[in-house]
Amino acid sequence: MARIFGHIPGQPVGSTYARRRDLHDARVHRPTIAGISGTGKEGADSIVASGGYVDDEDYGDVIVYTGHGGRDPNTGRQIRDQELSDPGNAGLVRSHHEGLPVRVVRGQNAESPHAPINGYRYDGLYRVESYGAKVGIDGYRIWQFTLVKIHDAPQESPAESAPPGSVETGPQTEPGPASVIEVLVQRIVRNGKVIQQVKAWYDHTCQICGQQLEVAGGLYSEGAHIQALGSPHQGPDVVENVLCLCPNDHVRFDNGAIYLMDDLKVVNALTGQVTGALKVHPAHRIDVRHVAQHRQRWTTGTPRA
DNA sequence: GGGCCCGCAGGG
């Protein structure tokens, strides 16, 4: 069975499964015990986060996921260094380099507010934002992978176009749906100068909530365009149109859960209440025309094409 | 086939 990257047809985000075997049967995550599905040559197509590794961190839209290896099978504690060459770890590295999306499944974990109460839940696609090694809680080197949720509109893998019974003979060239590859390429994060400049001004501090998100290897923030890029919004990729936000506030902002007034007060769209003021660095000029466009996009009732 | 892995059930 070929490895599938991206969503599995018929398995929408939020689907729940009682046991690991059910995840396997649904092809959402094939291994029945292992947390990472993948190899160094192909990349990793899915992971399960069940809280089994003490160094894991789950922030919802950002997951710091510990690689495998080096554990005492009985106690679950690290008893030796992890190796990046182990298949699953190498797979996540490959996914990072290729920009491949990783299906994330969360398992029951009473200590995490993001985990299901029981069983397993498919929580959608993440990209491997970065990875690195550190000495874990148990005193051995671990490899950790920072996974960041992909918030684009769900991209269904195209249905198998080959009719049943149509068997390709000859060498397996693994045709692979081209559209999936295109989507992946589109999702490679642009880390251009504009976003880097904005992040530098704020040192990764969220302009809305003021928090700095610490991940392995440093701080993490996102450059958020106020007036969205591309059709139909046509916002420019300039510092006057970019905010430095934490992932959660980025999601809220991009989906209209929060918007800004012209004086840069922050408004909760559900309540209409001002919840604070945008924090702005003296050198950062924000163009209120983009602020107004974003606000009108989410507060006017005119349907959009 | 050998070894590995973020299960699972059962018993104390």
Next chain:
DNA sequence: CCCTGCGGGCCC
């Protein structure tokens, strides 16, 4: 709760 045995599936 912790520990045990018994595992399936996958990668090498």
